[in-house]
Amino acid sequence: MTDINEPVRTARTATGAAPKETAGIADEAQTADPALLDLAELLFFAYRDFTREPDKILDEFGFGRAHHRVLHFVNRRPGMRVADLLKILKITKQSLGRVLKQLIDEGFIVQEEGKLDRRERLLYPTDRGHELAARLAEPQLERVARALRASRRRGDAKIETFLYQMISEADRPHVERLLRTKLNMDHKQGEPQ
Template sequence: MAFKYVNMADITRDPSVPRRNSPSRDGAAGEADAVSERLDLITHVELLFFAYRDFTGDPDAVLEQYGFGRAHHRVLHFVHRNPGLRVANLLEILKITKQSLARVLKQLIGEGFITQRAGAEDRRERLLYATLKGTRLAEKLTALQVKRIEAALQTAGPEAEAATKRFLLAMISDEDRAQVEALVRVSRPGDVISQED
């Protein structure tokens, strides 16, 4: 049986609305250009869906062995990357409810992937750390994703790394961008990375 390519835009298109990429009655070139640009942007949306599917698919297979999902992965990743992370800060990073985080944290702590300690100054403060077991899993998952990104950047060419970084940062909302840059330690050309980082 032969595989037939189906354009995602055709699948999701409302059939009651006429196709916008057909020539306009007055033949206005500007409208045709605008429609073409919109279709190009829709292509980017679809590529992002497929890229995310494969980017998360590699670790999903590993997480499934533990009975974990993507929420567990995100929590473990940021706790591992930021030892002593406050629960309040983790909520802010992930933008999820306390109930959602509590459920995931309970499982990660219960199974020995994360440990929770009281703050030195404020005993009510809960600080999170990845255990050795959690560190090993976090690093395994990160290695899978780094490998995929490394291969994609190599295929895309020498300018791709800086352009991709700019693009991803631009996708983040204006009010969160500076905080995200600080959190993920975005390096810029000419930055010197110390051995401690």
């Protein structure tokens, strides 16, 4: 142990001042169920690992995560308009414009003039785009499927279990240790470590 901090209770603000329990303010967070914060952390870890494999593949193409998102949605919903993408991604037109242009220039997406409204530019994946989208999706689907299987295997239908299983296997022991070593634990149970 002592991986992070030793006796959990010794946590103080290092300003010398005693912990004082209520630093006032949003005590919501302090009195809240620690399990909620655990879930928030698990979501962070799950998402952190969820994006790793695709990111690595994208690197080969000189693309980033933004390209992945655009390609994914266009691939899954061909004929989507630029405005639709903006609403989904919640980024600015300029931000989208940059990555979309690259995807078009490099032949992963094509535009087509709308038939009903010729102002619209409908987006479609090319074969190449479809292929890359599938390749990027593969590790993510595998990960989600694995996590669902593991959740069901454990019988508990807990969100916590699913998110934990979304973490890359190699990192799970680390996260597990982390979740056992934190502040606010002693509220519920005097779990020593």
